[in-house]
Amino acid sequence: xxxxxxxxxxxxxxxxxxxxxxxxxxxxxxxxxxxxxxxxxxxxxxxxxxxxxxxxxxxxxxxxxxxxxxxxxxxxxxxxxxxxxxxxxxxxxxxxxxxxxxxxxxxxxxx
Amino acid sequence: xxxxxxxxxxxxxxxxxxxxxxxxxxxxxxxxxxxxxxxxxxxxxxxxxxxxxxxxxxxxxxxxxxxxxxxxxxxxxxxxxxxxxxxxxxxxxxxxxxxxxxxxxxxxxxxxxxx
Numbered sequence: 001x002x003x004x005x006x007x008x009x010x011x012x013x014x015x016x017x018x019x020x021x022x023x024x025x026x027x028x029x030x031x032x033x034x035x036x037x038x039x040x041x042x043x044x045x046x047x048x049x050x051x052x053x054x055x056x057x058x059x060x061x062x063x064x065x066x067x068x069x070x071x072x073x074x075x076x077x078x079x080x081x082x083x084x085x086x087x088x089x090x091x092x093x094x095x096x097x098x099x100x101x102x103x104x105x106x107x108x109x110x111x
Numbered sequence: 112x113x114x115x116x117x118x119x120x121x122x123x124x125x126x127x128x129x130x131x132x133x134x135x136x137x138x139x140x141x142x143x144x145x146x147x148x149x150x151x152x153x154x155x156x157x158x159x160x161x162x163x164x165x166x167x168x169x170x171x172x173x174x175x176x177x178x179x180x181x182x183x184x185x186x187x188x189x190x191x192x193x194x195x196x197x198x199x200x201x202x203x204x205x206x207x208x209x210x211x212x213x214x215x216x217x218x219x220x221x222x223x224x225x226x
Contacts, residue, residue: 004154033213042115042201042216043155056211091154098143098162098205098212102154 004103006092012109013082020078021106025094032075033100034067035091036060043091049075082110113138115202117217124192125225132187132220134202143205144185145214146176148198155201161185172196197224 005024013019025032030051035043046065048056051072061067064082069075079086087110093100114137124130136142143162147155159170166178176187185202199221203214 031212035214040218042203042218043214044216045213048211048213050211056213095212099160100155100157100212100214102147102156104152104154107152 004092004094004101006090006103006106008106009104010107010109012111015084015110016081018078018080019082019108020076021090021092021108023075023077023092023094023103025074025092026101027073029094029096029101030072031095031097032069033093033095034075034077035093037089037091037105038087046077046090079108082108084110086110113142113204113206113215115204115215115217117200117202117220119220120218121221121223123223123225126194127191130187130189130192130196130222132200132202132222134185134187134217136183136185136202136204138183138204138206140206143212144176144178145203145205146170146174146185146187147201147203147216149201149219150198158187158200192222192224194224194226197222 007022032049034046037043049069064080067077089105089107091105093102116135145160146158149155158174161178199219201219202217205214
């Protein structure tokens, strides 16, 4: 059990570019979550997968955001046409039930 | 909608002093309650959790928290703070039952420890 792995750790991109983040959960965990954390705030829920099915999406997840979890294993979060307001830490977590294990996050900076 | 309030944005204590971080929640059902700690640039580490049963829960690193239903509170305590406890602390609530255990977090309390 190597924990939840997120890549890359840091990403700097120009406004308007597309970015993709990857999350590798703990293999036994069937639930996977994405959260976004901006400076001075707590994490905010973005979306949730149970196995490969995306079961809930927050209203924070605009049409420019898409998440996938093919085959119920790793997950990707893609942001299209990035905006400066997308700058944040993107956290992934996995769980069996209510106990999460968080990854170290991907810090996105849009310049 | 559920909400979590951490009234103290920043707390400074001296090493060896006691600590209490406050958390109040607004929830329509019996919640799951959590405290997480986050060091700069890192993910969140679970300190302790309350699901049911004994309302005083023990966690890692000498932390404890008490669930008070009548006050909708879940305050975190430590009798003697160590310099390594300096970090940001987040209270979170989740809905019990169902299959989506999404969490609602407070805005966090930044703890500074003076030598």
